Amino acid sequence: MIMSRTLLVVFGMLFCTAAQAEVDKHARNLAASCSACHGTDGNSEGGMPVLAGLDKALFVNQMKDFKSGARPATVMHQHAKGYTDEEYELLADFFSAQKRH
Amino acid sequence: MSFSRRDFLKASAAGIVIGAFPGLAFASSELIKKKGQRVVVVGGGFGGATAAKYIRKWSNNKIEVVLIERNPMFISCPMSNTVLGGGRTIDDLTMSYDELKKKYGIKLVKGEVTAIDPEKQTVMLANGHLKYDRLIVSPGVDFMYDKVEGLNESVANISITHAWKAGAQTVLLRKQLEAMPDGGVFAISIPKGPYRCPPGPYERACQVAHYFKQNKPKSKVLILDANPDIVSKKGLFMAAWNELYPGMVEYRPNALVSKVDVASKTAKTEFDDVKADVLNVLPPMKAGAVADMAGLANVDGRWCGVDFLTYESKVHKGIHVIGDAVSAALPKSGHMATSQAKVCAAAVIELMQGKQPDQNPTIANTCYSMVSGNEAVHVANVYRFNVEKQAMVAAEGGGVSAKRSELEGAFAGYWLKNILNDVLL
Numbered sequence: 001m002i003m004s005r006t007l008l009v010v011f012g013m014l015f016c017t018a019a020q021a022e023v024d025k026h027a028r029n030l031a032a033s034c035s036a037c038h039g040t041d042g043n044s045e046g047g048m049p050v051l052a053g054l055d056k057a058l059f060v061n062q063m064k065d066f067k068s069g070a071r072p073a074t075v076m077h078q079h080a081k082g083y084t085d086e087e088y089e090l091l092a093d094f095f096s097a098q099k100r101h
Numbered sequence: 102m103s104f105s106r107r108d109f110l111k112a113s114a115a116g117i118v119i120g121a122f123p124g125l126a127f128a129s130s131e132l133i134k135k136k137g138q139r140v141v142v143v144g145g146g147f148g149g150a151t152a153a154k155y156i157r158k159w160s161n162n163k164i165e166v167v168l169i170e171r172n173p174m175f176i177s178c179p180m181s182n183t184v185l186g187g188g189r190t191i192d193d194l195t196m197s198y199d200e201l202k203k204k205y206g207i208k209l210v211k212g213e214v215t216a217i218d219p220e221k222q223t224v225m226l227a228n229g230h231l232k233y234d235r236l237i238v239s240p241g242v243d244f245m246y247d248k249v250e251g252l253n254e255s256v257a258n259i260s261i262t263h264a265w266k267a268g269a270q271t272v273l274l275r276k277q278l279e280a281m282p283d284g285g286v287f288a289i290s291i292p293k294g295p296y297r298c299p300p301g302p303y304e305r306a307c308q309v310a311h312y313f314k315q316n317k318p319k320s321k322v323l324i325l326d327a328n329p330d331i332v333s334k335k336g337l338f339m340a341a342w343n344e345l346y347p348g349m350v351e352y353r354p355n356a357l358v359s360k361v362d363v364a365s366k367t368a369k370t371e372f373d374d375v376k377a378d379v380l381n382v383l384p385p386m387k388a389g390a391v392a393d394m395a396g397l398a399n400v401d402g403r404w405c406g407v408d409f410l411t412y413e414s415k416v417h418k419g420i421h422v423i424g425d426a427v428s429a430a431l432p433k434s435g436h437m438a439t440s441q442a443k444v445c446a447a448a449v450i451e452l453m454q455g456k457q458p459d460q461n462p463t464i465a466n467t468c469y470s471m472v473s474g475n476e477a478v479h480v481a482n483v484y485r486f487n488v489e490k491q492a493m494v495a496a497e498g499g500g501v502s503a504k505r506s507e508l509e510g511a512f513a514g515y516w517l518k519n520i521l522n523d524v525l526l
Contacts, residue, residue: 047515081498
């Protein structure tokens with residue numbers, strides 16, 4: 001019993017790692033479309049805000065404020081409406097993990 | 102099997118069997134010996150250069166990438182209308198491919214593809230061939246000159262330009278505007294959609310008007326649109342024409358130009374003949390010629406049908422098509438080409454590693470148009486994969502600028518800087 005429980009935990013960990021990697025790739029792919037304005041991996045070369053290394057909660061809140069109109073914008077209110085709350089989280093995970101240049 | 106390899110070589114040397122293998126000359130040399138897994142990318146525009154870079158980046162340089170491009174330098178088509186307005190020079194829009202080689206180890210082959218053999222997974226060039234595991238074709242657009250009587254490539258290069266690929270024709274068109282007398286007419290003819298860069302022709306009208314306003318205020322801009330209405334950002338362009346260039350810009354819908362007279366610079370529509378001092382005709386467009394080499398243009402004989410999870414061609418497995426050449430309800434823009442390129446790059450890596458590609462591709466497009474020297478307008482949308490339709494569909498919330506502004510004009514410049522860095526650096 002103890003043995004199988006240990007195995008379960010090990011399998012569980014393996015599964016989580018694999019699932020996590022998949023989630024990261026989808027987040028990476030989602031974020032890739034942002035780089036036209038915000039630079040590769042969120043490292044903007046000027047003008048648009050740098051997203052690389054941005055605090056997760058701040059990123060998510062900004063997106064929500066763009067969507068609601070609480071933060072006025074020229075473009076971002078439109079993009080924010082195109083993504084779901086879950087996608088905000090994925091994007092926040094990805095960008096917060098990127099190194100600022 | 103009595104025909105041995107030695108016999109074959111003899112016969113081949115005697116020139117007997119060459120004709121039996123069109124497109125695959127045995128005499129041709131392998132330009133770069135294929136060792137490991139390799140992707141060949143044809144076309145180094147926004148789509149192709151991005152796909153090349155991101156396959157290297159996302160595969161941790163495990164997959165070899167060979168990028169075939171015929172031009173020595175990258176010239177951005179986005180923002181090239183500002184060369185006509187005077188805000189930029191063509192040099193401002195010109196970038197080198199060197200960093201793709203140095204930083205990402207992409208092997209750059211300068212040349213033109215002459216044939217593609219999907220069975221043997223081989224691309225032919227004039228001086229040799231390249232083998233691939235997967236091929237990405239990013240051919241942009243080519244022009245259907247035969248749809249406009251009197252027009253051809255040589256005429257476009259020296260007289261009635263399209264200037265719809267940034268470069269020599271863009272510079273020529275600017276010179277033609279400079280040489281034009283005040284009080285003259287600039288006429289632009291827009292083909293029926295789909296064509297590259299939907300708002301581009303209307304932006305061009307703004308940029309030419311901007312130049313006239315400063316230098317030749319008695320001149321006119323005449324827009325002959327084959328479409329029944331302004332295709333993109335209608336209200337914003339009309340406001341710009343009426344408020345910034347009153348009395349200068351005339352828009353004519355349903356004006357399909359089917360014939361030109363080169364000597365008199367006259368465009369013929371169904372209704373009348375329009376004589377201009379500077380005539381700019383955008384011929385109807387289709388996928389770039391490379392697509393035809395493997396019969397990839399399966400939609401109306403013009404555009405390439407693809408699977409939107411991988412951008413793999415509907416015609417040939419192992420060949421992917423991205424950018425303007427793709428048949429889709431997506432705008433043919435630079436940003437869209439890079440977004441498609443990244444979905445394709447990610448999928449190609451997964452497929453080559455025996456894994457399943459991302460099943461929920463979601464991409465964005467932001468497209469700025471400069472309506473004066475410093476003001477811009479935009480259209481922005483998110484697009485997501487729709488399983489039932491097997492297509493990319495616009496998500497909620499997309500739209501255009503509330504009004505033109507200098508702030509967006511500045512953002513347009515930053516957009517250009519960031520996207521060029523993302524593609525080439």
